[in-house]
Amino acid sequence: MLGDVRVRSRVGFEPERRGSHPYLPIDFRILHCQPESAGPVSSRKIRRLLSFQRYLHCSRASRGVATHNPLHILDHDYTGQAKCMLEKVGSWNFDIFLFDRLTNGNSLVNLTFHLFNQYGLIELFQLDMVKLRRFLVMVQEDYHRQNPYHNAVHATDVTQAMYCYLREPKLSKSLTSCDLLLGLLAAATHDLDHPGVSQSFLIKTNHYLAALYRNTSVLENHHWRSAVGLLRESGLFSHLPLEDRLNMERQLGSLILATDISRQNEYLSKFREHLDKEDLCLGNAGHRHFILQMALKCADICNPCRPWELSKQWSERVTDEFFHQGDVEKKHRLEVSPLCDRQTNSVGQIQIGFMTYVVEPLFNEWARFSDTRLSRTMLGYLGLNKAGWSGMLEEQQAAVAPETDPATPDDDDDDANSKVLPQGSEES
Template identity: 75%
Template sequence: MEVCYQLPVLPLDRPVPKHVLSRRGAISFSSSSSLFGAPDPRQLSQRRGAISYDSSDQTALYIRMLGDVRVRSQVGFEPERRSSHPYLCIDFRTLHTRPSSGSTSADSSPERRVHRLLSFQRYLHSSRLLRGIPQQIPLHILDEDYTGQARCMLEKVGTWNFDIFLFDRLTNGNSLITLTLHLLNQYGLVELFQLDMLKLWRFLVMVQEDYHSDNPYHNAVHAADVTQAMYCFMQEPILAKSLTSCDILLGLLAAATHDLDHPGVNQPFLIKTDHYLATLYRNNSVLENHHWKSAVGLLRETGLFSHLPAEDSLNMERELGSLILATDISRQNDYLCRFRRHLDQDNLCVSNASHRHFLLQMALKCADICNPCRPWELSKQWSEKVTDEFFQQGDIEKKHKLEVSPVCDREMNTVGNIQIGFMTYVVEPLFAEWTRFSDTRLSHTMMGHIRLNKASWGALLREQSSVAEGPSSPGTDPEDGAATGGSSSKEIPQGSRES
């Protein structure tokens, strides 16, 4: 039995295309519905929220939107075998869930059938509801004092020492929604592009929900931090006077969605376990392609750009993908060499659309790995979080007798040596070239923080070595090659990077 939920909304100034009036198994919108009136059944265009490869097969795979996330229909919900590895069968949607002793099999009751799967994270929420587990709310409803402090922080959103952790607490865990909406309004993009506020709000809420809150690092707070950093870079004089409104809109949306639905493990892990995403994208920028397609899926589902000409909407989706794909750490040297070549030849022309897009790519790359450039109090928290995520992956690999990925073995690495290697071989070369491009106070501040943070980690390592028995072993001394597993940028796990 299928259920179609219809959410009536206020009439909009612009007519809503018929093809987005309703969808089966999801929230539906109808421009003809009043706020409290019942929808007209004749106006409902019934369709499934996915594409069926073989609708006659009861176990057909339904591929949502562009083919990223799969769910079996007609047979109830049961975990799919997403890996053909003989020693590993992990459902990443429930990677962080705790077993429930009172739960029953989902396929024992027809009412528990699920016909649509939007992401790992949103399935996790729905499965908890199906098992009768209430959703956890981290904080109580905020009072005026909290919201007032959040507004005060937004007045200084362009400062480099912006504390995203404090802002997330003040917004009750809604830092990504609040920050992105504020920046879009500050630039006047909502009015300029005639974005429907209901669709925009729904899009941002779904984006935040699709980040895995149980990931120590790759979560919505990281996305909000990258978005704030992207805003700082776009405010630099050389970019502020040249970027178009479309460039700014794409830059903010790319920053907010650049790690959408990240499973908390890196690309090599997905490849060696034969995960279906690795197969889908042929082991090429697996996570980045998934982030992009997930973002496009939400754009189409909410119809945020449905009022634009179809060609313009498709172009924006392609350029959004180009920005997100640039965050692939395995292509770091390619982008860096191209950037250095442009700077050496002094041929970057901000009036050229392709050059501006490339600069946006470099800005997003910088924003993605800018944690070592933050003040020590913030940088240290991010370093501990990303290392925690690395070590969680290493524990899974050990549990299933897989080769442990570089920097993911907690017995061979520490936060300090990982961070020193990352700063030495990845962060410093990139930001040195960015400083050549934008020689401003912010650039010099970031380079200063890199040096200070690197020295602070070195001091902590020396302090740890002094209390340990015997001399420092190779790989733990910051002067000996900087870090275990961090001797080159290629050893940074793809996808499970500081991004």
């Protein structure tokens, strides 16, 4: 049972101040807002909420501030263009940024609803379309719009990628309707209510979520429980037997928890072992669920495998979010997290490292499992993007390289020797 899932409310209470680090009065609801729009933050105003976003919407409404309406009626021309894009939703070159603009910021609602309808899930599971739309709107609202990267557009991008993987031959002929439902739900909610900072940040600032989940998969546990809260609040599956609902919630959690990047090697090693033994049987429910986990992991970090014009935007967005966290850590005199110091890191450096040590190993194994045109296309884009960032880094380094005076021949010889011989070595 998920006993700690609570119905969201504006009424909260102060976070408990435990541990060796003092609680920092950082309001995650406005963390990535522009400085001019963020007033002074009082620790007394920070509430323990299942959703930071819902409180922000409520507080804006109480102050008479206009909020974005996710059900805003679109201009007919834009609606037509968005519908045309959805006809090619299975294309790997799908421009999610354009689609989000055409849907007036409602890409997650429109794309996910379309996929549910396309797979016939609404009819198969006898879903109330009003409840489904209400659920998707709440999901979209609970992503932090001000986050440069972990926002509803990222969730839409992951959902579209997940759809591409679900259509791959090995999966399309093996997955059940329940697998498809869970795969799309997990993709849409996998980063729900993400505060725009890392797990290590929550731990070292003694945030209540870190204490609640005992410093283990803190964000992923929160995303899962937030998703369950919305499912229950919307009543989307209220017509199903209790046992089926609870089982669905557990499997949803298993998928979302698999996106914890700190467990990357664990899942990758298991995947390699299955592929080496050639013992994956998609007729087995457990094996199908594991492949769904791997598909979601791929979808979550597939940005480096997209075309350059899309991949570059995502790279800049995630780095912007990293650097903003680093700025907050410096402001509060905390140790700056890896990759979060804008003075010592660059977009290119971060991306090349990420591609080399995280993305490439995962997608090489996925290509072993699904040797298709899509898997080869993704690896092709990955290689091109990696070369693109390497080229940009070389240009930047050449531009800032200090000019030196020509050295004498003797100086050149000494310089060459000093590069060849390790420190402390003797010349032969």
